[in-house]
Amino acid sequence: MKNLLNNVEEVLLMGPGPSCVAGPVYDALGVYTLGHLDPYFIKIMDEIKVLLRKLMKTNNRLTIPVSGTGSAGMEACFVNLIEPGDEVLILINGVFGTRMKDVATRLGAEVDTLEFEWGKPVEPAKVEEKLKGKTYKIVAVVHAETSTGVRNPVKNIGKLLEGKDSLFLVDTVTSLGGINVDMDGWGVDAMYSGTQKCLSCPPGLSPVSFSERALEVIMNRKTKVPNWYLDMSMIVNYWEGNKRAYHHTAPINMLYALYQALLLIIEEGMDSVFNRHLENHTKLVKGLENMGLEMLVEPRYRLPMLNSVKIPAGTDDGDVRSRLRNEHKIEIGAGLGPLAGKIWRIGLMGHTAREENVERFLKALKEVLKR
Template sequence: MNNLLNNIQEILLMGPGPSCVPDAVYQAMSQKTLGHLDPYFLQIMDGIKEQLQAVLHTHNVLTVPISGTGSAGMETCFVNLVEPGDPVLILSNGVFGTRMQDVASRLGAKVDALEFTWGAPVIVEDVKKKLAGNAYKIVAVVHAETSTGVCNPVPEIGKLLQGSDTLFLVDTVTSLGGINIEMDAWGIDALYSGSQKCLSCPPGLSPVSFSDRAVAALQQRKSKVPNWYLDLSMIIKYWEGRKRVYHHTAPINMLYALYQALFLILEEGLEHVYQRHLENHRALVAGLEALGLKMVVEPQYRLPMLNSVYVPDGVDEAAVRTALLEKYKIEIGAGLGPLSGKIWRIGLMGHTARPENVTRLLDALKRLV
């Protein structure tokens, strides 16, 4: 019988995620499975929580990895905080801001979307005007918009909300582990991320953190959280306290992987990790521009871990990606939505952000464009 798993090739993952996974993380995943209430496993859970608090710069007690990918983290934040009729403002400049609108409106939120140009950041002045005279329960934004490669001004938006009752909800799926996040200092109340981007862990977990204010909002709900699996008021009883209460069977080996991925990041040092992303991003941009390619995003708003570049006139966008994959064993991403067919998205996320990978991609592109 042919076992398909015997023929998996090693692909250099330079798309919008998943990113390359270090061997130590694969090895962590293949450790022996423990029971989800095993005392040693509980210690590993506590370790994950502490490491997440360190990378997020938060003291939030409610800091847990949700079983599911980044979208499960998005659902978790909205489903625990939104009740029907709640006014929610979503600052949107890409696919994931659009997804937030869908998720929030399915929960019956009164969604107000402030749209910005794809490829450009959220304009803080416009947000300020929108907030004047409007009392929102939640303002939500994507920190690193993976569909375009734009970094949104999260600290500045946080400042606008200081002293108000509005909860600040931030998507850090692509930013966590690649650029600095100061959850407490920036006034973020609810945040979610994903394991498969700059954390360089396989997809399957979504770190989530709630501030005390967000926890209070959850506790003061008039109605039950309308999703059993993602109800944080229940999940927290498994992640906290001396006596742990079973909620659902934790994905044990995935959690080993997340523990190890966070361990590697903290061992390297956050500053060093961010600097490595930045230097490889600069080298990539210089190489792309030397090939005559044009970046989509203005330099000051660019994300180091997601580089979007226009496809030159007359070049078959999909054919280049296929050749990269088949001939050079490199994956890059295509454009989404209005940018579909017009751009490539090149990821330098986590373990992928290394000079040898930048050189390998540029050498291949030189032959193809």
Template sequence: MMMFAELNTPLRTIMTPGPVEVDPRVLRAMSTPILGQFDPAFTDIMNNVMKMLQRTFKTNNEWAFPIDGTSRSGLEAVLASVIEPGDKVLIPIYGRFGHLLTEIAERYGAEIHLLHTDWGTVFDPEEVITEMKKVNPKIVAMVHGETSTGCMQPLEEIGRACREADVLFIVDAVATIGGADVQTDNWYIDAAIGGNQKCLSVPSGNAPITYNDRIEKILKQRKKVERGIATEQELAEGRSFSAIRSNYFDLSQLQDYWGPRRLNHHTEATSMLYALHEGLRIVLEEGLEQRFKRHKLHEKALIAGIEGMGLELFGDARSKLPTVTCIKIPDGIEAESVRSMMLNDFGVEIASSFGPLHGKIWRIGTMGYSCRKENVLFALASLEAALIRHGAKVNAGQALQASLNAYEKEKSLI
């Protein structure tokens, strides 16, 4: 009879744009005893998670809760619940995850309108606003932090223009929530979707979302259609509403589950909720503004080391995502061989990239619990060693000194 060995995973220094290292406090929280999903002790935990998500997303929205599933489940839940066949959706794409928004929206019957810019850049907000006025969409769906290119899109002007035009503004904040500023209310975001496995340092498994009453109005109208109780006036208001096509990703049903009625929709992922609860506690204990400063500090030290080594950064520095740094691969260097050596000889993992950037850049994430001085220094040391072994011309010994100098200037933040 075949026997299977006990799990014994290797220790890694994970410096990818996700998943990242999980905070030990979160791992301990996941070993908390299981409770029934309608036990008052558990529903208290649910309520606290909602309150902490409101603070983390910087919103007064009534609804802020996780969808059980990976970050993609949060994106799909929001889009599935608001898109009806034929709805116009404008998606400005500046990397891989704009294409993901497109793939999801297409499956729910949207009429897709795309706006493109070069990978490594972001949009001038006025460009998006101008296209929005041409298309007159129901929804503008956009990525805040694009991990495939290491860029971050300014959102406030676009959000304000959407609100003035009565267009829904839906934002993928998976890579930024908990690591860079996300101002849901101030930026006129109608729905925002976050991610566990990046700056929150929680295992992938549920996806925090929040949405406002503009979204909820659509949910209520579609729910009436589904139940056959919509009036003719309601059906005629603007356009006819259809029933939500997904059962699991139906936000109106999830509201009934997370709200005071506690109607059963699914069996809650208990241990994952414990993990998110502790991850959010850690974020709010540190303080959002202090946390953003910490991420910027380690980004600065990493960049100093990369440039000290003699390597070149990829992307427009003016729109850089503070939690992901992209590095151009030197000519003649076998990119995957370098990554493999870093992983196998040093236990350090960095990432390659997607699409047109595959084989052209490496991506290093400084997110959440992985965003620590020792991790940055170790990643630089292992990258330099691997490059030297592969025959690359680097400024040997300069990366760590430049990084240490950057840290020396900001002692108070370490």
């Protein structure tokens, strides 16, 4: 019988995610599937929580992977914390801040926004101004805006919220595992990520973490969480305690993969992993600039794992990307929204962030652009 999987070729994933998956992580996907309440599997779940806390730099009890991609994590954070009429401030400078606004609005929140140009960071001084005399229930921001390659100043925004009653909600889908994320140090109350970026797993899980303060808000809601699947007050009974209760059938093998991927990061050393991202980013930018290309984002706000480069005038965006994919087996990303057709997004996430990949990509791009 025809099997399309036989013709899947290895592509060097240098787009905005998914990123390359390390061999041991692929191996983990093929380990025998255990029952979702099997005692040995529960041991693995407990270890995943420990490793995630380490990587997120948090002591939060409720630190678990949600079944679903990064957007499920986003939804989980908002749906558990928002009740209709709650005031929420979302800081927007790209696609994913915009998505947060959509999610929060659908939940009946009174959503206020502060918008910044795409390609520029959120400015804490403007946030400070906005917060004067006002207490939002939630202030939300994306740490690493994948649509532009900008790193937002989460630490400084967290400082503005110190001593206030607002909950600080941060998207670390692209940043976790690639740059420092300090959940407790930055005063973050709710955080979500995704497996398919710097964690170098296939897509499918979204690590989330809630502070004790956030947990209290969840447990004292006046209304039920309107989404059964993502209701943390129920999911917690599967992930914690001596008597684990079925909630939904956990994606066992994806959890093996996440466990293995987290082990790889901890074994390499978190700081070494962050340095590897930075070093390869520096090499990539140097190579692109040597070719006469220009980066979108100012150096001090650049993300090492997502590099936005301006498409030179007269160059066919789609043609370059399809030739890289077809002739060189390399995937890069297109621009989104106002940046569509204007930039390419080159990912150096997780297992992709290696010198041989940077060299192979630069050589390929040079050849494609020369023709």
